[in-house]
Amino acid sequence: MAAVEKQANKQSADGSIWRELPWWLIAIIVFLITMGILIFVQEEFNRAFLFVKGELGSLEDFPDLVAMIGKGISVTIYTTLVAFTFSLLLGLLAGLGRISSNVILRNLAIFYVEFVRGVPTLVLIFTVAFVLVPWIAELIGGENSGVSMNSRAIIALAVIYGAFLAEIFRAGIESISRGQMEAARSLGMTHGQAMRYIILPQAIRNILPALGNDFIAMLKDSSLVSVLAVRDITQQARLYAGSTFRFRESYLILTFLYLGMTLTLSLLLRWFERRLGKNV
Amino acid sequence: MFDSNDVILIDDLHKYFGYVQAVKGVSLRVRQGEVVVIVGPSGSGKSTVLRCINHLEVPTSGAVYIDGIHLESKKTDINKVRTEVGMVFQQFNLFPHLTTLENVTIAQQLVRKRGKEEAVRIAMEQLERVGIPEKASAYPRQLSGGQQQRVAIARSLAMNPKIMLFDEPTSALDPEMIKEVLDVMLLLAKEGMTMVVVTHEMGFARAAADRVVFMDDGVVVETAAPDDLFTNPQHDRTKLFFSKILGH
Ligand SMILES: Nc1ncnc2c1ncn2[C@@H]1O[C@H](COP(=O)(O)OP(=O)(O)O)[C@@H](O)[C@H]1O
Ligand SMILES: [Mg+2]
Numbered sequence: 001m002a003a004v005e006k007q008a009n010k011q012s013a014d015g016s017i018w019r020e021l022p023w024w025l026i027a028i029i030v031f032l033i034t035m036g037i038l039i040f041v042q043e044e045f046n047r048a049f050l051f052v053k054g055e056l057g058s059l060e061d062f063p064d065l066v067a068m069i070g071k072g073i074s075v076t077i078y079t080t081l082v083a084f085t086f087s088l089l090l091g092l093l094a095g096l097g098r099i100s101s102n103v104i105l106r107n108l109a110i111f112y113v114e115f116v117r118g119v120p121t122l123v124l125i126f127t128v129a130f131v132l133v134p135w136i137a138e139l140i141g142g143e144n145s146g147v148s149m150n151s152r153a154i155i156a157l158a159v160i161y162g163a164f165l166a167e168i169f170r171a172g173i174e175s176i177s178r179g180q181m182e183a184a185r186s187l188g189m190t191h192g193q194a195m196r197y198i199i200l201p202q203a204i205r206n207i208l209p210a211l212g213n214d215f216i217a218m219l220k221d222s223s224l225v226s227v228l229a230v231r232d233i234t235q236q237a238r239l240y241a242g243s244t245f246r247f248r249e250s251y252l253i254l255t256f257l258y259l260g261m262t263l264t265l266s267l268l269l270r271w272f273e274r275r276l277g278k279n280v
Numbered sequence: 281m282f283d284s285n286d287v288i289l290i291d292d293l294h295k296y297f298g299y300v301q302a303v304k305g306v307s308l309r310v311r312q313g314e315v316v317v318i319v320g321p322s323g324s325g326k327s328t329v330l331r332c333i334n335h336l337e338v339p340t341s342g343a344v345y346i347d348g349i350h351l352e353s354k355k356t357d358i359n360k361v362r363t364e365v366g367m368v369f370q371q372f373n374l375f376p377h378l379t380t381l382e383n384v385t386i387a388q389q390l391v392r393k394r395g396k397e398e399a400v401r402i403a404m405e406q407l408e409r410v411g412i413p414e415k416a417s418a419y420p421r422q423l424s425g426g427q428q429q430r431v432a433i434a435r436s437l438a439m440n441p442k443i444m445l446f447d448e449p450t451s452a453l454d455p456e457m458i459k460e461v462l463d464v465m466l467l468l469a470k471e472g473m474t475m476v477v478v479t480h481e482m483g484f485a486r487a488a489a490d491r492v493v494f495m496d497d498g499v500v501v502e503t504a505a506p507d508d509l510f511t512n513p514q515h516d517r518t519k520l521f522f523s524k525i526l527g528h
Contacts, residue, residue: 183373183432186334187387187439188363197386201377 091165366436426457
């Protein structure tokens, strides 16, 4: 560790610091700052920004958090957070099913994962929203129209990402050496106890970076729910562009918002990974 | 067939892994308080026999009884039997995400259903017994191999087992740490623990074993008291093996 730092110092001493700087990051930040200035000083960019984030006009009084950050951004964040929470649950269940010795559970899990993998995300969103949800509503005797489009979007994203996370959970569990399960079992723990208290805590620590990456991926894929007319920032941008023909402003603002969110998240994730690395 | 003193009874055990026949008809009985050492070349089936004793491996045919309980029977609660049979592995297999103390308390709480205070008290007693109470709050990665193995022994002992199984407990250790682990095992043997030990440490066998079982190619070739077996082996295979490992 110390040797690496020393080497880095030496490099900066003979001017090669220019080679080491993260220029890509600086370029992205310059883009973000430029957009921020444009929004501040340019009337058209400002209007587009306020519309896309979902708060045209009424910025004077922000009664609550949603009003402050804007309805559009709130929908994007809310959809991602809730869908990701459910996909974690689905992914854990399917991941455990995937390695289960029970033939039925294992095949169910593989069926789910392979089915989802074989269909484009956009198509799955339509299928879940207009086929699966009505079908389940009918099965449990509920009212199909009672399920909002935003809820359908959340269910769709959760189902899609649950399949990806299942593979991550499976790999994480399989990365723990067999001796851990054997030691736990020979102390008299049940398979479930060993999984819950011995295997999963270690597996989850190993897969946290991968889960973080998928969270960022889901934040981006949440833009697809605009096809269900859910008013996330993508849908807001489309509406604004469609009615004002300000395509450049609308989509630059949209790009700016996504990039700002994903960059913040991935920097947080790197920082977190480094902290985790120190503790291992 | 049963003798009320038999705590372990293995009857004509066979085990296949795919087409590989690892164990080819092993029978063995171990009485209360006995220390049995299993020796033999690598791949002779020693670990497989040991792992059948706590059902980590399921025999292809034959039967294993612990205290008269048939392990392969569907009615047997294997988790209950396992609390009576401690196992120590070559690779220690401590839980790396838990401290030493938590390693020794977790199964007590989950399986023996002891309260936290009682579990901690018993854990500290056992850590005392293996000589490292001061490492209670350390994580496994902060311990030497010898210390890790002693924690692993304490972890098993905290369940108050009637039988302890050891699978080459010192084979992964640096030479200077072997003695500290063997000393703990000798102490256990002296206290009357029933033990089955797979090891190449002939000094330990001589000092602690009531019987030494020599296995080769999936069968028990010969069983005798340690000194008899070392000085006067009956079979050629046994002679060859001991001339190799005792020779130098
Ligand atoms: N899980 C397993 N899968 C396949 N083969 C195995 C497995 N465990 C052991 N074997 C084989 O069974 C034989 C006996 O192995 P083992 O009981 O580990 O021997 P020992 O402990 O005496 O070295 C070896 O040929 C080994 O390769
Ligand atoms: Mg072995």
